[in-house]
Amino acid sequence: MMTQPLRVLFATPEAVPFAKTGGLADVAGALPKFLRPLGCEVILVMPYYRMVKQSGLPIQYLGESLEVPLRDETLRAEVYQGKLDKDIPVYFIGRDEFFDREYLYSTPKGDYFDNAERFIFFTRAVLHFARHIQFSPDVIHHHEWQTGLIPAYLRSIYSNDPFFASTATLFTIHNIAYQGLFKKEKLSLTSLPLEMYNPEGIEFWERINLMKAGIVYADAINTVSQRYSEEVQSPEYGYGLEGILRKRRDDLYGILNGVDYQDWDPSHDSHLLARYDLKDPSGKWECKKDLLKEFGLPPSLEKVPLFGMISRLADQKGFDLLAEIIDQFFTLDIGFVLLGTGEQKYHDLFMQVVKKYPQKAGIRIAYDDRLAHKIEAGADLFLMPSKYEPCGLNQIYSLKYGTIPVVRATGGLDDTITHYDPAKGTGNGFKFTRYDAKDFLTQIKAAISFYAQPEHWTKLIRNAMASDFSWDRSAEAYLQLYRKAIEKKRGKL
Ligand code: ADP
Numbered sequence: 001m002m003t004q005p006l007r008v009l010f011a012t013p014e015a016v017p018f019a020k021t022g023g024l025a026d027v028a029g030a031l032p033k034f035l036r037p038l039g040c041e042v043i044l045v046m047p048y049y050r051m052v053k054q055s056g057l058p059i060q061y062l063g064e065s066l067e068v069p070l071r072d073e074t075l076r077a078e079v080y081q082g083k084l085d086k087d088i089p090v091y092f093i094g095r096d097e098f099f100d101r102e103y104l105y106s107t108p109k110g111d112y113f114d115n116a117e118r119f120i121f122f123t124r125a126v127l128h129f130a131r132h133i134q135f136s137p138d139v140i141h142h143h144e145w146q147t148g149l150i151p152a153y154l155r156s157i158y159s160n161d162p163f164f165a166s167t168a169t170l171f172t173i174h175n176i177a178y179q180g181l182f183k184k185e186k187l188s189l190t191s192l193p194l195e196m197y198n199p200e201g202i203e204f205w206e207r208i209n210l211m212k213a214g215i216v217y218a219d220a221i222n223t224v225s226q227r228y229s230e231e232v233q234s235p236e237y238g239y240g241l242e243g244i245l246r247k248r249r250d251d252l253y254g255i256l257n258g259v260d261y262q263d264w265d266p267s268h269d270s271h272l273l274a275r276y277d278l279k280d281p282s283g284k285w286e287c288k289k290d291l292l293k294e295f296g297l298p299p300s301l302e303k304v305p306l307f308g309m310i311s312r313l314a315d316q317k318g319f320d321l322l323a324e325i326i327d328q329f330f331t332l333d334i335g336f337v338l339l340g341t342g343e344q345k346y347h348d349l350f351m352q353v354v355k356k357y358p359q360k361a362g363i364r365i366a367y368d369d370r371l372a373h374k375i376e377a378g379a380d381l382f383l384m385p386s387k388y389e390p391c392g393l394n395q396i397y398s399l400k401y402g403t404i405p406v407v408r409a410t411g412g413l414d415d416t417i418t419h420y421d422p423a424k425g426t427g428n429g430f431k432f433t434r435y436d437a438k439d440f441l442t443q444i445k446a447a448i449s450f451y452a453q454p455e456h457w458t459k460l461i462r463n464a465m466a467s468d469f470s471w472d473r474s475a476e477a478y479l480q481l482y483r484k485a486i487e488k489k490r491g492k493l
Contacts, residue, residue, distance in 0.1 A: 005041040006482060008032075009137040011126045012046050013119070013146035014104060016263075018082065018090065019051040021104050022312060023257065023393045024143055024174045027224070030260035033085045034475035040482075043135060045126045047118075048080050048094035050101055057082055059092065066093075066132055068125045070117065071189050077125045079132075091133075093125040105146075108344060116186040119146040119210070127153060131163050139482045141170045145180030148214035149190060152202060155217050156193050168489035170481055171218035173211070175390050176232050176239050177316065180210030204240065215244050220485040222253040224391035225412035229254030237388055251488065253481055256415055257391040258471030264376070264397045271373035278465040281402050284377060291337065291378025294371070295362025301335035305451045307444075308379030308403065310372045310394050313342030313350075313365075318385030318408060323349055324437035330357045332448060337362040337379065339371050376401040381447055385432075385440050389413045395429070396469045402461040405429040406443050416469065420450065420460055428464040 014020055016029030032042040046052075052059065059082040066077040078094035093099075098118040106112060126147070130137060142150045151169040158164050187197055187208050197203050202213040215221055223229040231237035233246045245252060266284070267277040273290040276283030292301055311317045322329070329336075330353075338350060338361075350363045364371060376382075382398040384407040391412030395405040399416070407413040409431040420427035430447045432439040450456040 003039065005039050006479070007135065007138045008035065008040050008042045008482065009126070009130055009135060009140045010042060010044040011123070011140055011142040011147040011150060012044060013122070013144060015044055015046055015084070015090065017057060018046065018055055018092075019049050019104060022174075023224070023391060026260065026393055027172075027174070027257050028143060029084060030258065030471055031475060031478065032088050033260075034258070034471040035479065036088065038475060038479050040479065042088055044084065044088065044090040045129060046090065046092060047099045047122050048078070048092035049099045049104055051104065052080075052082075052092055053100070064132075066125060066128050068121060068128055069191060070121050070124065071191065075121060077121075077129075079129065091129060093122055093129065095121065098122075115180070116182040116189055116208075119180065120149065120186075120189045123147055123149045123153070126150065127158060127164070131161075136163055137167050139168050139170055139485055141172065141478075141482070142214065142218075143172045144174055145178060145209075145211035145214070148180060148210035148212070149192075149202075150214070151217035151219070152190075152192055152196060152213040156196065157191065166486075166489070168220075168482070168485040169218040170220045170222065170478075170485045171214035173214075173221065173223045173232070173390070175316075176211065176223075176237070176241060177388075179204075179212065179239065179241070182208050182210075184208055209241075212241060212244060215241060215248060218251075218485075219488040220251050220253065220481055221245075221248060222255050222481060224254070225256045225415045226254035227414045228388075228390045228411040231388065231411060255474050255477045255481065256412060256469065257393060257396075258474040259393065259396050259400065259469050261400065261470055264373075264400055266377050266401050269373055269377065271370045272377050276377075276402075278462065281461060281465070284402055287374065287377035288380070289378075291374050292335070292362075294374060294378075295337050295364070297335060297337075297362050298359055301360070304333045304335055305380045305448050306335040306337065306378065307381045307383055308336075308375040308398075309338040309340065309383050310375055311338075311340045311342075311384075313340045313346035315343070316387055316389075318387050318435070318440075319346050319349070321385045321435070321437045321440045322383070325441045326353060328441060329444065330360055332445070334448065335360055335362075337364075337375055339364045339366065339368060339375055341365055341367050376403055379403050380451060381406055383444075384408070384413055386410060386413060387435055392416070396467075399428055399464040399467045399469070402465045404447060404460050404464055406440075406447050407431055408435065408440070409433045416467070420456075420463075422450070422456055425459050426463065428460065428467050
């Protein structure tokens with residue numbers, strides 16, 4: 001018997017290759033490709049940012065516009081279409097007033113003042129667009145605070161709309177620290193019934209919280225690693241939402257992000273000077289030389305452990321730990337390269353580092369995908385001392401490139417990295433648990449000591465490169481979760 005494909009609408013604020021600020025874009029751009037062979041019909045809907053306009057990717061104006069309610073007005077949205085992986089439709093909601101800007105959500109000075117207007121508009125547009133093209137989803141899989149209101153709408157304004165009568169929702173939290181918190185005056189933008197504005201609903205200490213809307217009203221919720229789904233239920237990690245998450249713990253899951261090995265695999269990575277794989281990792285050596293050249297660092301560093309970092313420069317990523325030990329770190333016989341953008345204080349920190357240690361440190365304050373690939377391949381070790389890490393992708397990319405991660409045991413870092421055990425020869429990296437600069441330095445030194453012992457280092461590289469985090473397994477887990485959300489919606493769970 002032929003079964004009907006499951007119709008899944010991805011509502012996301014970003015997706016590669018169109019627009020990206022972080023790991024969410026990697027997930028939204030990859031997971032749909034892996035759901036298709038499992039029998040899902042997927043479409044994506046995201047905003048038509050300037051970054052999308054300027055991407056140079058084939059995107060067409062569909063010649064139609066949508067009418068989208070916002071407060072008591074009706075605003076127009078233009079619809080554009082592109083493709084993911086040749087045949088997965090990606091629809092873009094355009095309105096230049098909101099989306100034709102240099103950045104997606106915030107400038108280096110702070111958030112855009114009208115993010116509530118921008119993303120409440122986008123959220124309503126998603127629902128109107130689905131109806132417009134008659135794509136009645138079995139599941140809306142929506143991501144982050146920008147789309148958090150979707151299930152609140154389905155349970156209120158659209159609750160009697162037959163078009164969404166059997167639409168379930170799955171809300172994925174990629175980072176609970178970014179919640180979409182706005183003054184309560186912005187509530188009127190949503191047109192939601194006032195009853196929803198209470199502490200059991202979307203109110204959060206006299207403000208509205210769009211992420212909380214997703215947590216309260218979605219049929220199922222997940223975070224991007226198992227460990228993070230446990231952590232967010234505690235005050236240390238929940239950013240004030242731990243109570244509401246504990247209440248919903250029966251519907252809260254953790255699914256580790258996969259990696260798109262089409263993009264991140266040194267055996268066919270077109271950004272690299274030389275390619276390599278598990279059987280013959282010798283090309284990694286060429287990549288290291290090339291990376292040192294790229295940063296203008298002396299060839300003498302070829303022989304010492306080269307540490308890499310690629311990151312948003314944000315407190316979350318543990319840069320204060322690195323700052324605390326920076327001089328001790330640079331007295332070691334090492335090299336260091338960093339690629340990142342973000343908070344000014346970290347730009348300043350790393351500019352000082354490069355001034356003080358020009359022979360050892362290469363710093364690039366930029367967003368540069370090509371260079372990110374080169375660092376993954378050319379570095380020997382990768383640092384991620386995060387305060388919290390919902391999943392983390394760079395440590396997983398690092399594994400594939402035989403670049404050994406030194407990480408703090410939190411969230412997805414803990415789920416993906418196992419500490420090296422020299423007696424058994426098991427493990428793919430180095431971990432420390434307390435958020436403590438000394439412990440971080442201890443693991444850096446441990447890693448360096450194994451680097452000097454080729455029999456251990458070869459083993460570590462092999463273990464790392466053999467680790468498999470492809471999307472197949474996680475896509476299957478998402479499919480199961482869609483089914484659970486549907487059952488929940490039908491009142492069967
Ligand atoms: P987060 O989503 O918290 O930023 P992740 O590790 O989950 O962290 O994902 C970060 C993604 O963004 C990775 O694909 C990483 O390579 C990429 N990235 C971060 N900063 C830069 C940068 N400056 N240049 C290029 N890629 C970057």
